[in-house]
Each structure stands twice: as C-alpha cells, then as structure tokens.
Amino acid sequence: AQKVTQAQTEISVVEKEDVTLDCVYETRDTTYYLFWYKQPPSGELVFLIRRNSFDEQNEISGRYSWNFQKSTSSFNFTITASQVVDSAVYFCAPRGAGSYQLTFGKGTKLSVIP
Amino acid sequence: KAGVTQTPRYLIKTRGQQVTLSCSPISGHRSVSWYQQTPGQGLQFLFEYFSETQRNKGNFPGRFSGRQFSNSRSEMNVSTLELGDSALYLCASSPTSRTGNTEAFFGQGTRLTVV
Numbered sequence: 001a002q003k004v005t006q007a008q009t010e011i012s013v014v015e016k017e018d019v020t021l022d023c024v025y026e027t028r029d030t031t032y033y034l035f036w037y038k039q040p041p042s043g044e045l046v047f048l049i050r051r052n053s054f055d056e057q058n059e060i061s062g063r064y065s066w067n068f069q070k071s072t073s074s075f076n077f078t079i080t081a082s083q084v085v086d087s088a089v090y091f092c093a094p095r096g097a098g099s100y101q102l103t104f105g106k107g108t109k110l111s112v113i114p
Numbered sequence: 115k116a117g118v119t120q121t122p123r124y125l126i127k128t129r130g131q132q133v134t135l136s137c138s139p140i141s142g143h144r145s146v147s148w149y150q151q152t153p154g155q156g157l158q159f160l161f162e163y164f165s166e167t168q169r170n171k172g173n174f175p176g177r178f179s180g181r182q183f184s185n186s187r188s189e190m191n192v193s194t195l196e197l198g199d200s201a202l203y204l205c206a207s208s209p210t211s212r213t214g215n216t217e218a219f220f221g222q223g224t225r226l227t228v229v
Binding site: 033 | 156
C-alpha cells in the first residue's frame with residue numbers, strides 16, 4: 001500500500017516564475033514507480049513524468065524537471081518559466097511494481113497569473 | 115492512435131437507480147483501471163482489470179462492480195445510487211510490459227450527478 005502527501009494545497013505564481021511542487025510518499029514496496037499527473041479544468045488526467053525507484057537520476061524535460069530523493073521519500077516536480085496554460089491541479093502518485101493501481105495525493109492547485 | 119474513450123461524458127440519475135459507464139482503452143492496452151474523484155475524498159481507486167480478470171479492488175461497497183470484455187473494453191456499474199456517488203469517474207488504460215514500467219493514460223471521465 002502507498003500513501004502520498006502533497007502539503008501544498010494551492011500555489012499562485014506570476015507567469016515566468018519557477019515553481020516547485022512537493023510530494024512525499026510512503027510505500028512498503030522495494031520496487032515502485034512514481035508519477036506526476038496534471039488535471040486541467042477539462043478533467044482529464046494528463047501524464048507528465050515517471051520515475052523508477054531504482055533510478056535516482058534527476059532529469060530535465062523541456063520546462064519540467066524533477067528531484068527524486070529515495071532517502072527522504074520525496075519526489076518534487078519543478079516547472080521552469082511557468083505559463084498560464086500550466087494552471088491546473090497536479091497530482092503525485094506512486095505505484096507498486098506488481099500492480100497498475102495508482103495512489104493519488106490530494107493534489108496541488110497551481111494558478112499561474114499573467 | 116485514439117486515446118481512452120469514456121461514455122457518456124455526463125449523466126444525471128435519480129437516487130436508487132443504477133448506472134453503467136463505459137470505457138474503451140487505447141488499442142493494444144489490456145489493463146483498465148477505474149477511479150472515482152470527489153471534492154471530499156479526492157481520487158480513489160475503484161478496480162483494475164487485466165485480460166477480463168479483476169486483479170485489484172478498492173475499498174468500495176459491493177454496489178460498485180465492473181467487468182472487462184475480450185476486446186479490453188470495460189464497463190463499471192453502480193447499483194442503488196446514492197447522492198454520495200455523485201463524482202467524476204475516470205478510466206485509465208495501461209500498456210503491458212514485462213517490468214510494469216509504464217504509465218496510465220486517462221480518459222476525460224464521466225461526470226455522474228445523482229439527484
């Protein structure tokens with residue numbers, strides 16, 4: 001079983017600012033995957049990034065980057081040079097290796113102000 | 115490639131009725147999961163199907179059921195609807211991989227309102 005804490009309920013930033021969304025997870029699985037999803041007002045969950053528990057290399061993909069720290073069970077997500085279209089609710093979700101079941105946090109609502 | 119398709123998009127039902135929601139996964143995806151999203155409880159896992167078999171079930175009453183067909187399309191059914199069943203129901207499909215290292219792709223959801 002997994003548990004997720006997204007301590008930031010709502011964040012507001014001005015366009016072009018960088019913003020980091022925090023995620024702390026709990027899992028008993030030794031192998032697991034971590035995901036970030038975005039949910040715009042339309043309702044559909046859009047996949048953003050995936051990370052394996054055995055690969056702590058942090059990467060950058062366009063304006064997105066992530067910081068995975070297994071020792072502190074954190075998987076933070078950063079948007080660089082935010083845009084108004086980034087306004088959405090962002091969810092962190094771990095998943096054990098033996099299942100396709102995602103456990104979602106409460107989400108962080110990001111508002112990017114022009 | 116078409117995405118995950120959920121029908122209908124919106125539904126209004128009366129308490130006590132039953133409802134069936136449909137989900138067509140991305141072609142080739144054999145795993146289908148269902149989630150319920152409400153303002154109070156957030157996103158909660160309902161169940162997951164793989165090759166017509168239910169592999170996992172969340173903590174929901176027996177009024178919630180589902181099935182998967184041989185073409186991987188899935189339906190979920192809620193009987194004896196309650197006001198608290200009003201929610202956005204999201205379906206997700208995942209490709210199969212030996213390591214399980216794949217992401218889920220979500221449909222746009224079915225917004226169910228129980229009156």
